Amino acid sequence: MATAFAxxxxxxxxxxxxxxxxxxxxxxxxGKRDAxxxxxxxxxxxxxxxxxxxxxxxxxITIADxxxxxxRVGTDRSIQVTEGYDGDxxxxxxxxxxxxxxxxxxxxxxxxxxxxxxxxxAGKKAGLSQAFxxxxxxxPKQIAFHVVDAKPDALPGTxxxxxxxxxxxxxxxxxxxxxFWSSQHxxxxxxxxxxxxxxxxxxxxxxxxxxxxxxxxxx
Numbered sequence: 001m002a003t004a005f006a007x008x009x010x011x012x013x014x015x016x017x018x019x020x021x022x023x024x025x026x027x028x029x030x031g032k033r034d035a036x037x038x039x040x041x042x043x044x045x046x047x048x049x050x051x052x053x054x055x056x057x058x059x060x061i062t063i064a065d066x067x068x069x070x071x072r073v074g075t076d077r078s079i080q081v082t083e084g085y086d087g088d089x090x091x092x093x094x095x096x097x098x099x100x101x102x103x104x105x106x107x108x109x110x111x112x113x114x115x116x117x118x119x120x121x122a123g124k125k126a127g128l129s130q131a132f133x134x135x136x137x138x139x140p141k142q143i144a145f146h147v148v149d150a151k152p153d154a155l156p157g158t159x160x161x162x163x164x165x166x167x168x169x170x171x172x173x174x175x176x177x178x179x180f181w182s183s184q185h186x187x188x189x190x191x192x193x194x195x196x197x198x199x200x201x202x203x204x205x206x207x208x209x210x211x212x213x214x215x216x217x218x219x
Contacts (some may be wrong), residue, residue, distance in 0.1 A: 008036075009188075010198050015048040015099065018131055018180070022052070025187035031156030035056050035088030039068065041088070042087040042094060049178055050094030051199040051210075052189075055152035056086050060209045062199040064176050064202050066154050069201050069208040073149040073166045081208050084091055092190040093180050093197070096135040101126055101189065105136065110216045116196045119181050131189075143177070143200055145209040148171035167212075174203035177211060196217035 026032040035055030042048060042063070070087050074080045082089040100142035103126075109118045119134050121134035146165035152159040154164055182190055190197045198211040 001101075012169065013128055013130055013132055014126075015101070016095045016097045016133060018095040020093040020094065020185070021154065021162075022031045022089065022188045023188050024091055024191060027053065027057060027090050027154055029156065030196040031154075033090050033150065035090055036067060037092050039049075039088040039089055039092075041089050043068075045094075045096060047096050047098045047099055048094060050092060051136065051178055051197060052094075053148055053210075055090045056152070057070060057090060057148045057154070057161075059149070060147050060177055060199060060202050061087070061092060062208045063094060064178050064201050065123040067141030067201070067205075069205060071147045072209045073147050079147060079168055079207060079209070081206055084204060091189065093163060095180070097133055100135065105138075105216065109219040112198075112211070112213050114183075115198075115214070115216065116194065119179070120183075120195060123181055131180060131185055134179045136179070136183060138216070138218055139172060139174050139175075140215075141172060141215040142214040143173070143175060143211060145169070145207075145211050147209045150161070165210075168207065168209060170207050173207070175207075176201045176203070177214070 009020050022036045033056045048066050062069050072080045103122045108127040144196040150164045181196050201208045
């Protein structure tokens with residue numbers, strides 16, 4: 001149980017305030033999975049967008065305009081999604097965004113890596129040189145995602161972390177991918193080797209999790 005609101009960093013950009021707590025690197029490589037943030041402290045925050053992992057790495061957090069979905073893996077390895085802030089986070093990055101600057105995604109941008117490049121370039125054109133949030137709207141052809149499901153005896157390290165990532169997919173589903181871009185926070189709130197960290201919510205709120213790969217071809 002997290003007992004304090006422990007943001008470890010804050011970035012104020014044009015039209016948003018971004019905060020983050022916890023560290024991906026600590027959780028994976030050092031096995032430090034204790035919660036650092038009580039999600040209840042975020043409840044009621046206006047225009048809130050965020051993502052992260054639950055304390056103990058026992059599930060995924062995705063927040064889209066104040067709607068918080070917590071995804072966990074059931075005993076039958078099915079995805080279990082609940083709505084609300086009743087939980088704690090080991091890793092969390094969130095932002096208050098009253099309004100968005102709309103940029104159309106070209107039809108030739110389809111894969112996760114292409115989206116990463118596009119978001120970085122679009123951010124530069126918008127004058128965003130620091131870390132910033134982004135949202136993608138539409139009906140992607142496919143989203144491959146995972147939900148972490150660590151047990152108390154799970155070992156630290158990359159191989160062990162991959163073993164607790166339970167894979168799922170959704171196809172031709174209306175969805176809202178929520179992401180954060182940064183060139184300076186790899187291993188903190190973006191994964192190793194990436195400048196973006198992306199989760200998603202399905203329109204029916206039955207699926208949510210950490211995006212691993214996608215096909216943005218509109219269906």
